[in-house]
Amino acid sequence: MPSVSQAKNIMRRAISEIVDSRLTRAQKDELWEHFGSSCAFCGEHIERTSRTGHVDHLESSGGNGPKNRVLACARCNGDEKRERDWREFLREKCESADLLAQRQSLIEAWVAKHPERNGEMSREVEEALQKAERLVEEFHAACIRLREAVKANSM
Ligand SMILES: [Zn+2]
Numbered sequence: 229m230p231s232v233s234q235a236k237n238i239m240r241r242a243i244s245e246i247v248d249s250r251l252t253r254a255q256k257d258e259l260w261e262h263f264g265s266s267c268a269f270c271g272e273h274i275e276r277t278s279r280t281g282h283v284d285h286l287e288s289s290g291g292n293g294p295k296n297r298v299l300a301c302a303r304c305n306g307d308e309k310r311e312r313d314w315r316e317f318l319r320e321k322c323e324s325a326d327l328l329a330q331r332q333s334l335i336e337a338w339v340a341k342h343p344e345r346n347g348e349m350s351r352e353v354e355e356a357l358q359k360a361e362r363l364v365e366e367f368h369a370a371c372i373r374l375r376e377a378v379k380a381n382s383m
Pocket residue numbers: 267268269270271272300301302303304305
């Protein structure tokens with residue numbers, strides 16, 4: 229059963245699935261090159277042909293555009309990171325402050341290089357997107373009110 233914040237993340241991802249186009253071949257090449265064929269979190273070398281590397285989501289609510297994608301090994305991608313904050317996760321993965329600073333700036337450089345959304349949007353798309361995002365926030369706020377009301381009711 230998903231928690232309210234997980235449900236919110238799933239809704240945001242569903243929106244992104246519609247709005248953000250998939251990474252192009254050129255964007256994937258750029259990503260592999262930027263991270264030097266290594267996991268953005270633990271630094272493990274990844275063979276592009278081996279299928280052990282993944283183009284992971286940096287933030288679980290952040291969408292499918294290139295801004296929110298990093299290279300990650302199978303372990304970091306699936307089992308360990310999940311819904312956690314990437315900065316907190318990265319801290320655990322780095323043995324020294326130097327490594328942490330180095331990897332964090334590599335990720336931040338990648339994020340800074342890309343726009344919020346992948347591709348141009350018409351005014352109509354922009355408005356429909358804002359409406360959908362607003363509904364997600366309203367859903368979240370409504371669930372929190374509901375939880376408090378239920379709690380008060382059972383006391
Ligand atoms: Zn890793």
